Amino acid sequence: MNNQNKVLKRFDVLLIVIIVLTFLTFHLQKSSVGQSIEVLIEGKIVMRIKAPGSYELRSGDKYLMRIVFNGYELHVEDSNCPDKICEKTGKIKSGGAIICVPNKVLIRFKKSAHSDVDVMTW
Secondary structure (H helix, E strand, O other), rough: OHHHHHHHHHHHHHHHHHHHHEEEEEEHHHHHHEEEEEEOOOOOEEEEEOOOOOEEEEOOOEHHHHHEEEHHHHHEEEEEOOHHHHHHOOEEEOOOEEEEOOOOEEEEEEOOOOOOOOOOOO
16 A cells, blocks of 8 residues: 555656646747737837847947847847846746837837737736
């Protein structure tokens, strides 16, 4: 009877790990489907990012920042603003935004109009 309890506990732990990993895999795959990233300067869209990579943002000849997108998360790697709050924001995922007030830049995830989801609630 003692061996049976150990087997049952090991099986339970294994089952929980498999369920959690399946959920995380599904969630990560779905998190970037149908999304793009919009970069706005003074309220006007100047760039749309759909593919992973490193992007340099400029306003005319003036360097503003470097944006890095890995396919799931986005962060500002370098910025010319004095407080570097946009860099300190860290990595954002779907639904997040990075704002750089001195450069008047807004970076946000934007759902595509072709998404399968009509409404999301919390």
